[in-house]
Amino acid sequence: MSFPHEIQSALLFDTPVRHLEAVMRSFVQIETARTGVGYNLVEAKPGVFYRLFGGGEVMVTLEYVAAPAKAEVFRQPVESAITRIYCPDMPDRLRRHSSHILINVSHGALSSTPEIDKMLDQIGYVRPGTTLEQFMRRIEVCTLLSRLAQDDVPASVVHWTQSNQLFPGDMFEMIAQGAPPSPLHVHPYLFGGGQSPGGKALAGIRTFGAGHFIDREILIEPSELPWAANYETILAFLRVATTRNGYIIPDGDTFGPEDGSLSYRVRHRPATDDDVALYELEPLLHREYGFQADSYVPRERTFDDRSAPADVMPAAANERAELLDEWQAKRALAEGIGGRFEVRARNPEPGATPPPSQPTGFGVRRIFGRKAG
Structure with missing residues (x-):
């Protein structure tokens, strides 16, 4: 870029x-x-x-x-x-x-x-x-x-x-004493979005300046979380991207700190006739503020590409190999910045059988913070 x-x-x-x-x-x-x-x-x-x-x-x-x-x-x-x-x-x-x-x-x-x-x-x-x-x-x-x-x-x-x-x-x-990218370098344009069903004011963020460090600006749609909490996650996303061996978290993956206190999903929104391409961060979990989205996958079971349980894997051998290759590549990226890659899966209901060719019910996390020992 x-x-x-x-x-x-x-x-x-x-x-x-x-x-x-x-x-x-x-x-x-x-x-x-x-x-x-x-x-x-x-x-x-x-x-x-x-x-x-x-x-x-x-x-x-x-x-x-x-x-x-x-x-x-x-x-x-x-x-x-x-x-x-x-x-x-x-x-x-x-x-x-x-x-x-x-x-x-x-x-x-x-x-x-x-x-x-x-x-x-x-x-x-x-x-x-x-x-x-x-x-x-x-x-x-x-x-x-x-x-x-x-x-x-x-x-x-x-x-x-x-x-x-x-x-x-x-x-x-x-x-100005903070290393870039910091609040000096990323302008959070705030915009309203009404109220949540519980009466909380919703605030969204669209950045200006993030695109100078990565190839797109960042968006968080109106959320009941405090704007400052979402803004700090935007800066964390940028630090993951710009640190040594850094990378852009892939479309659909989630990330958060190792203590599991928060989780955000990353979506790569393509350009449209009305807007440019963006990275969207979707809040899933923020324990400090008691926030948990319906789509959040709890950490009931966690594993990586080296310990994937059979019940979440596709039935077809070629699909299993393709998925494991993808997970291995993502683990290498996460470990390259001192983080950890894991997959989360819900515990199956008694007697439930997963679809034979679709690894449903799992969430992929990238974790920033200290390297897991």
């Missing part, structure tokens, strides 16, 4: 600031000491604009604008429910700011603009810097610069454009 070529942040201040050069110098000093690879200053307008190049083909620009940013840039994120939750006075902060610093981090010497990108697409040119590791590096550099820019003067607002989110400056400082 193609990861975003450019990472940008905008820091909004209530007063004029004059520390841009100090930010630039601190960044070069820290990066040189940490990585051993320095940056060259290739363009400068003292106090107003700096362009740096180095650090593994990374281009950095810092620009100070002694005027408010364009209000229309913030229209969508300021209307997001999550912004109102994080910072109820965000509209006032946006109205009162009087200056801002723009930070851009990209790969290579060629900048990214709609015109340039269109031209490169037309000639089939694939930009360098398109690995997950290089994308993470751009995020790391932009995060460091955005934190340094607040050392002397705290920002009133930080606009992190990769996820199109607005944060109070002090909240950004706290949230």
